[in-house]
Amino acid sequence: MYIKSIVLEGFKSYAQRTEVRDFDPLFNAITGLNGSGKSNILDSVCFLLGISNLSQVRASNLQDLVYKNGQAGITKATVSITFDNSDKKLSPLGFEANDEITITRQIVIGGRNKYLINGVNATNTRVQDLFCSVGLNVNNPHFLIMQGRITKVLNMKPAEILAMVEEAAGTRMYECKKIAVQKTIEKKEAKLKEIQTILNEEITPTFQKLKEERASYLEYQKVIRAIEHLSRLCIAYQFVLAEETKVSAAEVLKEMRANVEKLQESIAESEKMVRQLNEEIVEMEKKKYKDASGMLHSLEDSLAESQRVNTKAQSAFVLKSQNLKNEEVKYKELLKSMQEDSKALVSKEEELKMMEKELNALREESEKDADTLVAAQLHFNAVSAGLSSNDDGEEATLAGQMMTCKNEISKAVTEAKQAQMKLNYVQQELKTKQAEMKKMDGGYKKDQEALEAVRKTKEILENQMKKLNSEEEKEAALLAKKNALTHDISRLRELYEGLMAKFPHLQFQYKNPEKKWNPNHVKGLVVSLITLKDLSKAKALEVAAGGKLYNVIVDTEVTGKKLLENGELKRRYTIIPLNKISARCVGQDIVKLAQTLAGRDNLHLALSLVEYESKLRKAMEYVFGTTLICNNMDNAKKVTFDKRIMTRSVTLDGDVFDPQGTLHGGNCWFYLYNNTAAPVLSQLQEIKDVELQLKTKESELQTVENELASLQNVAEKFQQLKQQWEMKSGEAELLQTKLHQSAYHKREEELIALKKTIADCEETLKKTEESQKKAEDKYKVLENKMKNAAAESEKELKNAQQKLDSAKKKADISTKKMKEKQQEVEALVLELEELKQEDASYKQQILDLDKVIKCYHSEITALAAEVAKTKKSVEKSQKELAKQKEILALQDKAIKAKSAEIVKYREQNNELQLKVKALQHNISKCQQETADATAKVTKMLQEHEWIVSEKAHFGQPNTAYDFKTNNPKEAIQKLEKLQDKKEKLGRNVNMRAMKMLSETEERYNDLMKKKRIVENDKSKILAAIEELDQKKTEALHVAWKKVNEDFGAIFSTLLPEARAMLVPCKTQNVLDGLEFRIALGKTWKENLTELSGGQRSLVALSLILAMLLFKPAPIYILDEVDAALDLSHTQNIGQMLHTHFRHSQFIVVSLKDGMFNNANVLYQTKFVDGVSTVVRHDQFRTRINSPAVKKAE
Structure with missing residues (x-):
């Protein structure tokens, strides 16, 4: 591919x-x-x-x-x-x-x-x-051969080169898996040890224990079988008793039912009589209502309306009168203040006049001293010039002074002659006038005696008025005090009502549950019955009390029940009856222990931080007796969770620590409710302070009003004496005027003038005689001076110098005094100006108050007329109502007589009904016993199906149910003992012991089986590893040879005439590692460092390609x-x-x-x-x- x-x-x-x-x-x-x-x-x-x-x-x-x-x-x-x-x-x-x-x-x-x-x-x-x-x-x-792979191969150690060969041979993966398997075997070995430990420590002991529990379980099963046998015997006995009870109860039930029928007939007869009497009472009530009740309600409504109108008028009258009194007291106070200021003004003016006189005197003295100084200076100058001064201070010669003395003597002689002539004439005139007065003194003496008598009477009245005047002043002072107290009470009441309005839930309002209700039964809310000793603890105490702070304290549970049923409470309240409440209070030993932990001043019992009446102690212990108040969270936590204390505590910030482990934050619901940050108790303390002040002021006002009432007689007596004094004063003025206008009085005045002229003439004669003698003495002195002129001149010069020094010193002192007095006068003038301004202000206020008082007088007159009118209306309504009530009283008397008969019949019926109820109760009891017996029989038949088949053997001799041989009472006792034994065994017996034993056996066998499997697998794996290790060594040798061959061939291709091979390390064991051997030509190199960089790269590349060629x-x-x-x-x-x-x-x-x-x-x-x-x-x-x-x- x-x-x-x-x-x-x-x-x-x-x-x-x-x-x-x-x-x-x-x-x-x-x-x-x-x-x-x-x-x-x-x-x-x-x-x-x-x-x-x-x-x-x-x-x-x-x-x-x-x-x-x-x-x-x-x-x-x-x-x-x-x-x-x-x-x-x-x-x-x-x-x-x-x-x-x-x-x-x-x-x-x-x-x-x-x-x-x-x-x-x-x-x-x-x-x-x-x-x-x-x-x-x-x-x-x-x-994949990347750029760095060649360098990596060149740096490989023998073990790493061996790893490459293992990778090529495919044994590397086996080696990795072998290591993983060995680790797994180690883990499994640990698991085997764990299994063995479980077997030794858990399963084997459990296995033994379960074998023991199986024995207990078998004993338990034996007890259960015995209980089952005895239970059947007891159940059979109870079944027999129930059937006997069922039969015997029927006869008793029949007799009691006959007695009930007789009593019910008597009750029916009494009830018939009660119905007749009730019908008669209803007729009488109808007649009463028809005749008078309608009128009574009408009169009561009329009276209530009249009283309401009268009360409203009286309230308005009292309010206006009080306002008038307040204004009059204010007027008197202003008048008194003005009079005091006027007196002070007059006093200051008189003081100013006195000081001005003193100032003028000092000024005159100062001027006089200044003149004396000038005169002394002139006299000194004149004496220095050779002149001499006379008595007037004028400088003249001695001869001139002697001439002046002769003239003064002549003048005094002339004046004395003239005065003597005038004295003789006046004395003669006085004798004539006195003779004329004796003829006309009869009527004048009578009027004079009458005037004297009136004056004495007036003086007596004045003395009596002075004694009473102190009482009048006292009354004025009391009126002023009453006005001040009224003002304070009004202010405090307004403040109190304002504060209470903020906390409407602090007012416990209720309606009297019955007519003759004693308010002292209700003590009030807890929050209103305590006083804080320390306001800083208010928040903590509020949190400590919680909702109990607003519980209501009453004297008994009866009071609480009446309040709840008939008190018309506006919201839900929890009521604390003092006679029933039982409170738990933290003991003093615990408090002392807590104070030892937190510090005496850092912890207090909440109850000790509030004051209350001693009779409320139980309620206060219920509210505050179980909480400690701590200064901080650390102390609160310390005492709350101390195992010796374990008592709830609250910090001053309102944090709550509970021994159950809960903690609440310091925020009070009430602060949020009232949008206020201050604790309710601290604000309530302010309300209590205001309430106390209000009660004190009201008490003082009551005392003042009592004193004023006692002074009312004194005031009336004072007014009578004042009227008498005024009458006598008028009478004295009339007599005084009459005496002044009489001819006798005129003659008397002329005699007084003549007597004065005689005194003046005698005074003039005396003065002229003294002047004449003084002038003659001076003349003699001057004659002596004329004889010793030189010595007198020197003496006079010395005297002149002394007079000059003395006059100068005196002038300085008088000037200083005058200036000081002048400053005092100026300060007093300023003070007088201020007093005059205050006096003007008082006069204006008095004028304003006078207008207000006149206005109040007119309003009070109108209100007094209204009060009198409404009072007459009330009195009229009361008379009519009383008359109507007399009529109703007669009718009520007859109704009460009928009602008494009904009560008598009802009491008789009650006694009969009690007997009926007793019989019915017995009948019910008997029926219940019959029903219970029947139900018990039925229930026992249903619950114990074996009764039907075994019933015939109950109580029969030589059976399992032979009650004589097997005493049921002893059987019951034995059954109870077996039940106890069963209960005791049941606590310890493992009901699942049999099942658990089989499960444990199964688990034990399973573990042992698994252990054997693991041990077999381990031995197989170790054998396989041993076999594979041998195969790995063989495969590795094959791979080494093949790679070594290809490595040499490839290297020779890349670098002609050069050879390369992989050889084992010094140990000559391939498994310990491989290393390079390179030959260039016929020379073998010891290591790769002897090669060039390119040659080393070809070595590494050749090895890599040889590996690839081994497994392409x-x-x-x-x-x-x-x-x-x-x-x-x-x-x-x-x-x-x-x-x-x-x-x-x-x-x-x-x-x-x-x-x-x-x-x-x-x-x-x-x-x-x-x-x-x-x-x-x-x-x-x-x-x-x-x-x-x-x-x-």
Whole structure:
């Protein structure tokens, strides 16, 4: 079989369909420039043969085999080769009938690759088998000699050369399979050991155990048979008892039914009487409803409407009154503030006046001191000049001063004479006037005494008012406090209601289940009954409590039942009754142990972090008593999963650790529900704080209102005293006016004026006398000075200097004081300006409030009238309703009497019915016993078919059912013991022991059989290996000799006068390896290094061709094997192929003329426009027709 033609399409550089046809059966050559596509033809052959190592066809993947990797619009590569199959001896298996075989392989980018044999799809394996059957295994290609093969052979070691010979001889595959078999034997050996181990450790012990269990199973079967025998005896005894019960119950049942009939007759008579009484009551009720009930409902509706209107009016009145009081208190506060500011203003103004007076005084003093300084300076200058100063500070001579003193003495004498004359006249006039007044003082004294009495009375009233005035001030203070508290309560209530509106589910609302309901029965929601000790633990406590936080606590389960049935609850609640709840609380020893692990301050029992009333302890233990609060996840994990603790814990962030192994994240459902990031408990704490403040303020307001109520009498008394005081004040003013307008009063005023004139005259006389004496003394002093003028002058100069220094010092001090005081005055003026502005603001606010208060007064007057009107309407409706109720009460009394009779009859009926029920119960019980006995008999007959056949022997002596010989009670006890024994055996007995024993025996025998088979197979394989090893050695020697012979012949052809052979290694054993021995002429070379490069290449090529010649293949492919040879050697290769290979087809790629000129057909490749083309040259015909050949012929 040889290649006839190759068709390439889209394969590597062959873009278009290219057919390489008419291959020579013997020697074909392909040549062309580098890169023209000559090697691609060889690659296409390898591709078709199914090569798996793509590197041998210079590709990394199948896509590289498509023209330009499919980038030029060509997406598939196809190679078709037509083989000549005319020589049937070399035909592939199964294709002997075909003269030609066409095989196609196609690959598509992104698709699959496929094979066709003669146009029919075939698998890759089938194609491989076809080629392997003719010696063309492309994955072990001895027929394919590539460029690097020669170099590889030259570098081979003796063992590798031996491997080539083994490959040629066909023993290499045997060697590989032998190694694989030896590995398999090793694995099987391990499996045998494993089987032996299983036998020793599992199956044999199990086998022994099952034998023991079989004995227990047989004992168990014996007990079961004994139980079956005793069960029959007991069942027979029970069957006999059931039949006896069935017969005896019938007579008792008949007697009880007769008693029931008698009692029912008595009940029917009583019920008849009850019906008659009920009819009478119905008639009376109809009459009552007809006469009064309609009117009663009408009056009640009228009263309710009147009360509603009255309440609405009163509410409006109270609200307006409260608003008025608030405004009045505000008005009083403003007035008080204004008065205080006015007082402060007056005080400041007075203070300013005082300070201005002080400033003026200081200014005057400063000016006076300045004048004194000037005078002292002038006096000093005058004394220095020889002058002397008088008492007025004027500078004059001593003579001039003496003249002045004489004039002053004369003046004083004159003034004294004039004053004495005036004094004498006035004294005489005073005596005359006093005599006239004595005649007219009667009426004046009466009026004066009356005025004095009125003043005393007024003073007494003022003292009493002063005592009460403190109470009035207290009332004002209380009113102010009440106003402030009312404002605070309103603000706090609004805040509280706003906060509660955010959490509607925190309000537990219900309707009183009964009329006389005690609200104290319901304690409230858990969340509203606790107070947090530490707000930082709010989130953890909320997660710890979970849904229990919104459970309702009540005193008893009865309260809970009433709430659920009649409380009209708006949503579902879980109720905790304090008298029934039983809670489990974590013990203190566990808490202490957990604190030891996590740290005392890092872990607490949830219950210890909340405050609550002591009576709620059980409920709180139920909610908080089983959870620990930890500061972080590490501590929580540590204590939760500690085997000594194993208690649920929650971190401050809300992470939950459960001993069962679950962990929940820190996000609370309620935060999402309310769109809030803060825990409910912390916000609830704020609500409680507000509620506490509200209750405190309300308590304070109640206290203030109580105090105001107690002060009401004091206020009334104060008003009475004030009215009396005002009356007395008016009376005193009238008397005062009357006294001032009387003639006596005028005379009295004239006497007062005369007395004053007398006092003035006496004062003038006294002063003139003093002036006269002073002037006379001065005159005497001046006379003495005149006598000692020089000494006095020096003394006076010294005194003048002292006065000047003193005056200067005093002037500086007074100036400084004046300036300091002036600054204080300026600061006070600024303060006064601010107070005046505040006073103006208060006045404006008071005017505005006055208008508001007047408006409220008018509205309150109108509302008061409305309240009075609605109050009268309510009172009228109440009277009419009371009257109608009296009428109904009389009718109800008669109805109650009839009802009492009905109750009496019904109680009598109840007693009779109880007796009937007791009898009926007994009848039912008896019937049930009869039915049970009947059912039991029937059931036993159905369940135990043997009873029918054995029934005649029940209780009969000398049978298996002889109850005297075989006591049923003892049989029952024995049966129970056997049942216990059966149960105990049943726990340990393996019911499948018999079956398992047989299965185990079967498995044991099977394993032993398999073990024997494996051991036999092993011995056979080892014997076969030994025999094949001998045959392999023989075949290898034959192959070595044949290859050695062909190797020498081919080498001699390629290199004349040279010899070559393959010889064993130093051990002289072929199986240890082969090496080259080369002789050039008569000289044998020790190694290949002594040869030239071309000679070494010929050695390797000769060995390769000798191998090929040992087992020829139908086709050989050589790719530039002559690359390292010169032209003469290349030509020898061509001749050698013609000489030694006459039965195989050669396809050779070469660039040298010496090689391809010896080929019968030459294919020349060219690369045109990026695509490879092929041109065929028939050289065999050319050589035949050449002149040299013809000449030779």
